[in-house]
Amino acid sequence: MKPKIKPVSKGNHYHCSDGRTVSKTYVNRMVTKAKRQVLADQLETLGYHKCQECGINGGTPLDCAHTVSVDEAQKSGRTELSWAPQNIKILCRHCHNIYDKRNIGGAR
């Protein structure tokens, strides 16, 4: 049911849809930066952090989850999705677990 995705990554390099090739190190750095950005944006907008799924805003650690997993983005040659803020969601641990189960074969 899942469309077959041809791996386009070679060694430690991944392709972006604009034809750029980036290294694993670059991806990691950009993902870290994007997550920080998403969290900072939410703090600026709301004044606090909350889970974007259930709305909980305290008592539980919040994670940054990818809608399209980093793995999938890399495999499909759209590595830039790994660090696209609109592809990153802030979730509490509970929602993140549920979310990851729906996305078998994700980055972790």
Ligand SMILES: [Zn+2]
């Ligand atoms: Zn939640």
